[in-house]
Amino acid sequence: MNTSTKQLVALWLQNKGQKLVYKEINDRETLFKNGAVYQYRSEDNKLKSAIIFRLGEERINDITKILFYFERKKFNFKHMETRKNKNEFELYIELENLDCREWTHIRAMLETLIHVDIYPRATTAKDKTEEPTNDIPEMEDVAWFPKSIGDLDNFQNVLMYGTDLDADHPGFLDMRYRKRRKLFSEIAMLYKQGRNIPKIRYTDEEIRTWGSIYTHLEEMYYHYASEKFVKNFKELQVHCNYSRNCIPQLQDVSNYLKRKTGFTLRPVAGYLSPRDFLSGLAFRVFHCTQYIRHSSDPYYTPEPDCCHELLGHMPMLADSEFAQFSQEIGLASLGCSEGDIKKLAACYFFTVEFGLCVEDGFLKAYGAGLLSSGAELAHVMNGIRNNSVTVDMFEVEKACQTQCMVTSYQKRYFITNSFQDALAALRQFASSIERPFSVEYDPYTQRVLVLDIEGKENRDENEKQAKTKKILDRYEEDQDQEE
Known part of the structure; x- marks a missing residue:
């Protein structure tokens, strides 16, 4: 479980007078751009799902939309509270699970909450050590997309x-x-x-x-x-x-x-x-x-x-x-x-x-x-x-x-x-689609390379020069053989 997420949840539970007891559940944590979702076991050994949403002040009314989705899916609410943190609100929802398999339904339901801008994060701590960072300033405003x-x-x-x-x-x-x-x-x-x-x-x-x-x-x-x-x-x-x-x-x-x-x-x-x-x-x-x-x-x-x-x-x-x-x-x-x-x-x-x-x-x-x-x-x-x-x-x-x-x-x-x-x-x-970057696919690593426009133009020019050099070299070789 992500350390910062664990600390955040522990703080919420501490404020409620509860002590958090973790049991590792593989593949149970999903990080979102506007929050976090994960599962844990409480002191009384009940499996629970905890969800935290972060909403800007202008989107505080979206809380009603979130609750509507949960109600329609008939999830077992155990606790809900909000708090203000600087210029955003945090919504904490706690659900009690009857079965571990409910996780798949919780995750599927959350991923439909497009009205509150819930998208996967572009990188996690693990990703940052494995993938090069992007130096394209405009990328901050670009919707997340898979790189591998x-x-x-x-x-x-x-x-x-x-x-x-x-x-x-x-x-x-x-x-x-x-x-x-x-x-x-x-x-x-x-x-x-x-x-x-x-x-x-x-x-x-x-x-x-x-x-x-x-x-x-x-x-x-x-x-x-x-x-x-x-x-x-x-x-x-x-x-x-x-x-x-x-x-x-x-x-x-x-x-x-x-x-x-x-x-x-x-x-x-x-x-x-x-x-x-x-x-x-x-x-x-x-x-x-x-x-x-x-x-x-x-x-x-x-x-x-x-x-x-x-x-x-x-x-x-x-x-x-x-x-x-x-x-x-x-x-x-x-x-x-x-x-x-x-x-x-x-x-x-x-x-x-x-x-x-x-x-x-x-x-x-x-x-x-x-x-x-x-x-x-x-x-x-x-x-x-x-x-x-x-x-x-x-x-x-x-x-x-x-x-x-x-x-x-x-x-x-x-x-x-x-x-x-x-x-x-x-x-x-x-x-004709305009983006502040270009992409190229590497079939060997099955990754998408993200390039700024200038970098792509430089690469294209270098490739043209390399191809021209190969043609000239072959021509010179043919001339030498004829002589």
């Missing part, structure tokens, strides 16, 4: 569903399904980067649901899917055991993608925030769900599931050009403003998720949202024929102004003259 692939363990900001299903979710009243979802959520929350993804023994009902969707979509792919998609889908059938009777294991698909394009998969509990999802792409990591939609309606899901990920996304991630493009979008998202994140996410949504292109004079789909939903794919293709669906040529500004529909069909779709045109348009937009 291991940092992906520090934030999994699930915005929708996960273990909590809304009343309109098809599986809301099915307690057996909800229990199953809890298992998948715990696997994702406990996963550490670099480990093997646990293999799942899917139930007969889950396999039947997968088989129904797989058979329906496979027939449509040869009519409506892009050439790259179909080619890679056939390879997945050969190398990753894609079939109607078998749900592929994420680790097997991850191993295949690693060999093909350098991408790997990471289990996730639900719908991630755009910033967190795009950050993963910067390291060629794709966050992928393991659970499957409810069997009552196999052709509809209000959230991403393994059918969407494995059938919709994986074939395109096996394409080297698309993989490179995906990483570029991820790198462009690191540390950029909330406004630019929203624009990047919208462009990604209307291309990678719901994009259409022209191949050999025929309209084809390459978006994962379309290619994992037979109903929406048919809706688009039939709607275009009878002119009942709005389709526009892809433009960044137009896409950014279009609402992204998550739980229903899109109101507008975008088309490009070719798949390459879509990538070019997104690359051009990504390169």
